[in-house]
Amino acid sequence: MKILVALKQVPDTETKIKVAADGRSLDPIDVKWITNPYDENAMEEALRIKEAQGAEVVAVSVGGERTREMLRNALALGADSAVLIRALETGDPLSVARHLAAYAQGKGFDLLLLGHMGFGGDNGAVGPMLAELLGLAQATVVTRLELGEGCFRAEREAEGGTEVIEGSLPAVITTQRGLNEPRYPTLKGIIGAKKKPLEELEGTATEAAISISAIALPPARPEGRKLEGNAAAQAAALLQLLREEAKVI
Amino acid sequence: MILVFCELKEGKLRKPSAEALSEARRLADAAGVRVGAIVAGADCSGAEDAARYGADLILKAEAPSLAAYSSDGFTTLLAEAVQAKGASVFLASATALGRDMAPRLAARLGVGYAADVTGLGLMEGRLRALRPLYAGKALATCDFATPVQVATTRPNVFPVTESPRAPALEALPAPLSDFKAVVKELLAKAGGRTELAEAEIIVAGGRGMKDGANFKLLEDLAEALGGVVGASRAAVDAGWGLPHAMQVGQTGKVVSPSLYIACGISGTVQHVAGMGGSRVIVAINKDPEAPIFKLASYGIVGDLFEVVPMLTACLGGRH
Structure with a gap:
């Protein structure tokens, strides 16, 4: 089995967001870059399949120089090789999917794993787009995955319950928290990673299908008020305000 | 068109x-x-x-x-x-x-x-x-x-x-049926409740709930209000048996209900990212310095174990 894990480097989820001087991007000063949290579940799932039945795991990312560090970490976790596709981040998921598809095409991957969404862009689009560009089955936001002979069974959260999806391999699966508990790299893994191949490719520039023309911080919420008195008085006051002032109940 | x-x-x-x-x-x-x-x-x-x-x-x-x-x-x-x-x-x-x-x-x-x-x-x-x-x-x-x-x-x-x-x-003519992946079944969750992301009213609990069993108090209040129950990451990660599907926040659900009642939730950046777009926010927390109060339309500094049952009772009990 050959597995591709696509990773994205994103700002730490605790980052205080500041808008850059251009008014359309994130000010990178003071930003700590991490592996997209949902991608950690994709990586972990690939490693578990590798341990259970044997697999070659390739980690890939579309990005710039600093992305190398994240791919080294993927190698330390247990990926066999890594590929950096050098390209500018445009905020257009279709161009990212096209870079990934151009790389994966014809390489015989049975399973392509990605986090269900990249923190920051919040599109959740690259997985389905990649599946489409490669003409493969997809299951998104998956919390449980089982592989069979040339097929898969996945569970995902949906309105009203858990959906069970069955499809054929090769497939693109996007992963959600809860699928597994991601591991940390071991010292042995970190040392071993230095000997593993990290290939660099130049991405071919494609025109963005969508672009961000401005970023703003959300408007501040109006000052609230504290309700005084004992629990009974507070409860009564709250319900009255919710009914008469806020009109939400 | x-x-x-x-x-x-x-x-x-x-x-x-x-x-x-x-x-x-x-x-x-x-x-x-x-x-x-x-x-x-x-x-x-x-x-x-x-x-x-x-x-x-x-x-x-x-x-x-x-x-x-x-x-x-x-x-x-x-x-x-x-x-x-x-x-x-x-x-x-x-x-x-x-x-x-x-x-x-x-x-x-x-x-x-x-x-x-x-x-x-x-x-x-x-x-x-x-x-x-x-x-x-x-x-x-x-x-x-x-x-x-x-x-x-x-x-x-x-x-x-x-x-x-x-x-x-x-x-419209239907496409051929040789589909690559198909939804086979829906494992319904108990009660067939409204999805968090679509709920008009959410009652959520955090670390201050102290135990998963105490979420019953929130369920009672949610039921009285016609809402659903959510949880912070701290509560989901606490090992109280709460499913990830309940989690509101950056790595959980992003919600924007008309009314969000945060009980025993301090208001971390991670949590606020998931519910900051709610129209009216109520915070119930015993720590007056909890950051959630900066966001709250209405704040109650007090013991949620007293206030929440009181709210449910004022609404006419469980129904």
């Missing part, structure tokens, strides 16, 4: 679809174009409901092969409809299905996609979308560069407006 994919439930349009359709009607009126609603399934009875929210045309794809959702199958159906109708804008609600399908459709058509938008404008055929980034910590204005434009609308944001029409009805 603006095409809107509509989901049906029990012979009616699901509310998130009615929201997307209402927004399409507003855009279409301003731009002088028509609105088409697409429904797909083995049984499309209720599709006519789309006329209530302003559909000029209802496209029905009714076939046994469409009984269960398939990403690739529905993409084929919708891509053909977009092309046949020469639609310039395709909208769906950002439901589990919408977010699975719409990006695949955009890739099939080779066009731009904006997910989970909270505002839309249409000028000279070009769509402009407002959408949250960084789990709501920033808001982006996005411009499309392609002649066809695909977007999903965030549930609970766009108002539902009735503007009845006498629509034309048209049957």
Whole structure:
């Protein structure tokens, strides 16, 4: 089995967001870059399949120089090789999917794993787009995955319950928290990673299908008020305000 | 034409679809174009409901092969409809299905996609979308560069407006059924409750709940209010047996209900990213310095184990 894990480097989820001087991007000063949290579940799932039945795991990312560090970490976790596709981040998921598809095409991957969404862009689009560009089955936001002979069974959260999806391999699966508990790299893994191949490719520039023309911080919420008195008085006051002032109940 | 994919439930349009359709009607009126609603399934009875929210045309794809959702199958159906109708804008609600399908459709058509938008404008055929980034910590204005434009609308944001029409009805041919992946079953969760992302009222608990069993207090209050129960990451990670599906926050659900009642939740950046867009926020916490109070429309500094049952009782008990 050959597995591709696509990773994205994103700002730490605790980052205080500041808008850059251009008014359309994130000010990178003071930003700590991490592996997209949902991608950690994709990586972990690939490693578990590798341990259970044997697999070659390739980690890939579309990005710039600093992305190398994240791919080294993927190698330390247990990926066999890594590929950096050098390209500018445009905020257009279709161009990212096209870079990934151009790389994966014809390489015989049975399973392509990605986090269900990249923190920051919040599109959740690259997985389905990649599946489409490669003409493969997809299951998104998956919390449980089982592989069979040339097929898969996945569970995902949906309105009203858990959906069970069955499809054929090769497939693109996007992963959600809860699928597994991601591991940390071991010292042995970190040392071993230095000997593993990290290939660099130049991405071919494609025109963005969508672009961000401005970023703003959300408007501040109006000052609230504290309700005084004992629990009974507070409860009564709250319900009255919710009914008469806020009109939400 | 603006095409809107509509989901049906029990012979009616699901509310998130009615929201997307209402927004399409507003855009279409301003731009002088028509609105088409697409429904797909083995049984499309209720599709006519789309006329209530302003559909000029209802496209029905009714076939046994469409009984269960398939990403690739529905993409084929919708891509053909977009092309046949020469639609310039395709909208769906950002439901589990919408977010699975719409990006695949955009890739099939080779066009731009904006997910989970909270505002839309249409000028000279070009769509402009407002959408949250960084789990709501920033808001982006996005411009499309392609002649066809695909977007999903965030549930609970766009108002539902009735503007009845006498629509034309048209049957769409169903795609072949050799789909690559299909939904086989829905393992229903207990009670068939409203999805967090679509709930109007959410009562959520954090570390201050002290134990998973205490969430019963929140369930009682939620039931009295007609709402649903959520949890912070701290509570989900505490080993109290709460499912991840309950988690509100950056790595959980992003919600924007009319009323969010945070009980024993301190208000970390991670949590606020998931609920900061709620219209009215109530915080109940015994720590007056908890950051959640900076956000709260109404704050109660006090013991949630006293205040929450009191609220439930004032609302007339459990029912």
